[in-house]
Amino acid sequence: MNGDSSTEYTVIMDAAAMKATIYSMALAIAADNPELDSLVLLGILSRGKPLADRLADQIGQVAGYRPPVGVLSTTMYRDDLRSGTGGEVVGRIGETHFDFSIDNRTVLLVDDVLAAGRTIRAAMDEVMDYGRPRRIQLACLIDRGGRELPIQADYLGYALGTDAYEWVFVRLMESDGEDVVLVKHAQDAPVSEGDE
Amino acid sequence: MEAMAPAVWVKKDLIGIRDLSRGEIEMILDTAPQFLAVSKRASGIKKVPLLQGRLVVNWFHEPSTRTRTSFELAAKRLSADTLSIAASSSSSVKGETLHDTLANIEAMRADIIVLRHGCAGAPHILAAAHASHIINAGDGRHEHPTQALLDVFTMRETLRRQRGNPELGLDGLKVAIIGDIEHSRVARSNIHALTKLGASITLCAPATLLPRGVERLGVAQTTRLCEALADADVIYALRMQLERQSRGLLPSIREYVKLFRVDRDSLRYAPDHAIVMHPGPINRDLELSTEVADGTRSVILQQVTNGVAVRMAIMHLLANSGGARRARESQAS
Structure with a gap:
C-alpha cells in the first residue's frame, strides 16, 4: 500500500479497537462454551491463524484455559478450483495442520473477513473429513456482506453493511506489521474477500 | 540466480x-x-x-x-x-x-x-x-516421469529429515544408480530430474548395460560397484529386466550378482547414512538382497x-x- 494513496482509505478499526473487539469476542466464546476443554479453534489461512491464536490467548486469560489452535487451508475444498474456473493459486496449497482430535468437540472456525461465505463452506466440508465434531461455530473479525451462501458468523467483530463495491483490508501485526482494518470505496472494483 | x-x-x-x-x-x-x-x-x-x-x-x-x-x-x-x-x-x-x-x-x-x-x-x-x-x-x-518425480520427492523428504532442515533441496546430493541402465526408462527420467535439481549422479553397470552417449547427460559412470557406492547419499538399484535380456548383454546372472548386487557386503563401501531405493518390482537376491531390501536403510515402501x-x-x-x-x-x- 502506498503512503500517498492512503487518503482514499478509511480506518474502521485501529489497533486499540481491534484489541477490544477480540477481547469481547473471547468473552462471548467463553460464555457460550462452559466446557472449555471440548473447544478447539481452527484458523483459516492466512490471517485466520493469527486471529485464532489471539482469540485463544484471550480465552485463556478470561477463562483460565487456552484452547488448542490449528490451521485450515481450505484450498483442496474450494469450489472454484473444482470447476476449473480458478487456477491462479494452483501451484500453492496451504498446509492444513492440527494435532488434536475434533471428534465430539466444538470446532470454532476463525477467519478475518466473511463475504460470500464460500470459504466457510469449504472449511466446513474439510473439517467433516477430519472427524465428527459435536458442532461447528464461526468467528470473524469483519462481515463485509455480499453473501452467496446461507452462512452467518456466531461471533462477529464488526459488520460493515452490504456495499459490495467496498474493498476491505485486514492488516495484522503478525503478517503485515500493523493492526488495522481499512476500507476503500472503489465503485468499479470487483468484490474482494480477504486474501482471495 | x-x-x-x-x-x-x-x-x-x-x-x-x-x-x-x-x-x-x-x-x-x-x-x-x-x-x-x-x-x-x-x-x-x-x-x-x-x-x-x-x-x-x-x-x-x-x-x-x-x-x-x-x-x-x-x-x-x-x-x-x-x-x-x-x-x-x-x-x-x-x-x-x-x-x-x-x-x-x-x-x-x-x-x-x-x-x-x-x-x-x-x-x-x-x-x-x-x-x-x-x-x-x-x-x-x-x-517414466511420475516414477522419477516420486523418487526425487522421496530423496528430498529423506534428506530433509536426516539433516533436520525442511527447506533443503537436492543440490550436491550424490546418487548412485546401479544396474540395467540400458533398458531403463526409470533411470533416464531420474537422470533428467536429478540433473535439473543439482544432484550429481554416478551410473554403475556392466559395460554392456551402460547406454552409449550417456556421458552427454552430465553423469559419471563406472563398472566398479565399490567406486559408485563410496560417497553415495542415495543408492538406487534398478530392476534387472530379465524379459529384455535375450540379446546376450549379460554373460551370466550369477556374475552380475557377484559384481553388482546391492547387499550387506557391498554396502560396506557406502557411507552409513546412505539410503537404498528401488522402483519395484524387486528380483529378490538378484539386484538387491532380501536383507537390504527389508532393512533399515531401505525406503522402498516409502517410495510407494x-x-x-x-x-x-x-x-x-x-x-x-x-x-x-x-x-x-x-x-x-
Missing part, C-alpha cells in the same frame, strides 16, 4: 522430465506433501474433492501392478471416477489405431488419460493431437506411499490449473 518457480502451472500434459523446468519439477514436489497428509489422515477419510466428477482413464498397453494401482488410488483420492483399459482386452488387438481409441475414450468425456505404452513417443504423439490431459506412465525405453501423493499432485496441477486451460484455448484458436 535460479529463475523463480512459476506461480501457475501451464502444461496440459506430463510426457517427460526432459520437458520440465526445474521450477516445474519443484512445483510438483512442493504440492505433494499436502496430498501425503490427505493419505495419512487419522479420520481414515483419505479423500479430497479436487477432481470430483472428472473421469481418469488408465490405459495400459504393458503389464503393471504398482503404477496402475498408484494412479488409480491417486484418482480416487481426488474423488475422480476411474476406468481401466488393458490393451489385451481392448480393440487394439482388432487393429484400431491409438488415435481412434483415444478419440472414442474422449467421446465419453474423459479428462485425464494415463498411458503406458511399449513405443517410445506414443504419449507425446497423442498429447499433441488430443484435448485431454495425457500422463506418461512409461513409454518404451524413453521415460509417496507415489500416490505425487501422482495426486500431478493430476491436480494438470486438470485444475487455469494456466493449462488458457494455454489449451490459445492453442486451439
Whole structure:
C-alpha cells in the first residue's frame, strides 16, 4: 500500500479497537462454551491463524484455559478450483495442520473477513473429513456482506453493511506489521474477500 | 540466480522430465506433501474433492501392478471416477489405431488419460493431437516421469529429515544408480530430474548395460560397484529386466550378482547414512538382497506411499490449473 494513496482509505478499526473487539469476542466464546476443554479453534489461512491464536490467548486469560489452535487451508475444498474456473493459486496449497482430535468437540472456525461465505463452506466440508465434531461455530473479525451462501458468523467483530463495491483490508501485526482494518470505496472494483 | 518457480502451472500434459523446468519439477514436489497428509489422515477419510466428477482413464498397453494401482488410488483420492483399459482386452488387438481409441475414450468425456505404452513417443504423439490431459506412465525405453518425480520427492523428504532442515533441496546430493541402465526408462527420467535439481549422479553397470552417449547427460559412470557406492547419499538399484535380456548383454546372472548386487557386503563401501531405493518390482537376491531390501536403510515402501501423493499432485496441477486451460484455448484458436 502506498503512503500517498492512503487518503482514499478509511480506518474502521485501529489497533486499540481491534484489541477490544477480540477481547469481547473471547468473552462471548467463553460464555457460550462452559466446557472449555471440548473447544478447539481452527484458523483459516492466512490471517485466520493469527486471529485464532489471539482469540485463544484471550480465552485463556478470561477463562483460565487456552484452547488448542490449528490451521485450515481450505484450498483442496474450494469450489472454484473444482470447476476449473480458478487456477491462479494452483501451484500453492496451504498446509492444513492440527494435532488434536475434533471428534465430539466444538470446532470454532476463525477467519478475518466473511463475504460470500464460500470459504466457510469449504472449511466446513474439510473439517467433516477430519472427524465428527459435536458442532461447528464461526468467528470473524469483519462481515463485509455480499453473501452467496446461507452462512452467518456466531461471533462477529464488526459488520460493515452490504456495499459490495467496498474493498476491505485486514492488516495484522503478525503478517503485515500493523493492526488495522481499512476500507476503500472503489465503485468499479470487483468484490474482494480477504486474501482471495 | 535460479529463475523463480512459476506461480501457475501451464502444461496440459506430463510426457517427460526432459520437458520440465526445474521450477516445474519443484512445483510438483512442493504440492505433494499436502496430498501425503490427505493419505495419512487419522479420520481414515483419505479423500479430497479436487477432481470430483472428472473421469481418469488408465490405459495400459504393458503389464503393471504398482503404477496402475498408484494412479488409480491417486484418482480416487481426488474423488475422480476411474476406468481401466488393458490393451489385451481392448480393440487394439482388432487393429484400431491409438488415435481412434483415444478419440472414442474422449467421446465419453474423459479428462485425464494415463498411458503406458511399449513405443517410445506414443504419449507425446497423442498429447499433441488430443484435448485431454495425457500422463506418461512409461513409454518404451524413453521415460517414466511420475516414477522419477516420486523418487526425487522421496530423496528430498529423506534428506530433509536426516539433516533436520525442511527447506533443503537436492543440490550436491550424490546418487548412485546401479544396474540395467540400458533398458531403463526409470533411470533416464531420474537422470533428467536429478540433473535439473543439482544432484550429481554416478551410473554403475556392466559395460554392456551402460547406454552409449550417456556421458552427454552430465553423469559419471563406472563398472566398479565399490567406486559408485563410496560417497553415495542415495543408492538406487534398478530392476534387472530379465524379459529384455535375450540379446546376450549379460554373460551370466550369477556374475552380475557377484559384481553388482546391492547387499550387506557391498554396502560396506557406502557411507552409513546412505539410503537404498528401488522402483519395484524387486528380483529378490538378484539386484538387491532380501536383507537390504527389508532393512533399515531401505525406503522402498516409502517410495510407494509417496507415489500416490505425487501422482495426486500431478493430476491436480494438470486438470485444475487455469494456466493449462488458457494455454489449451490459445492453442486451439
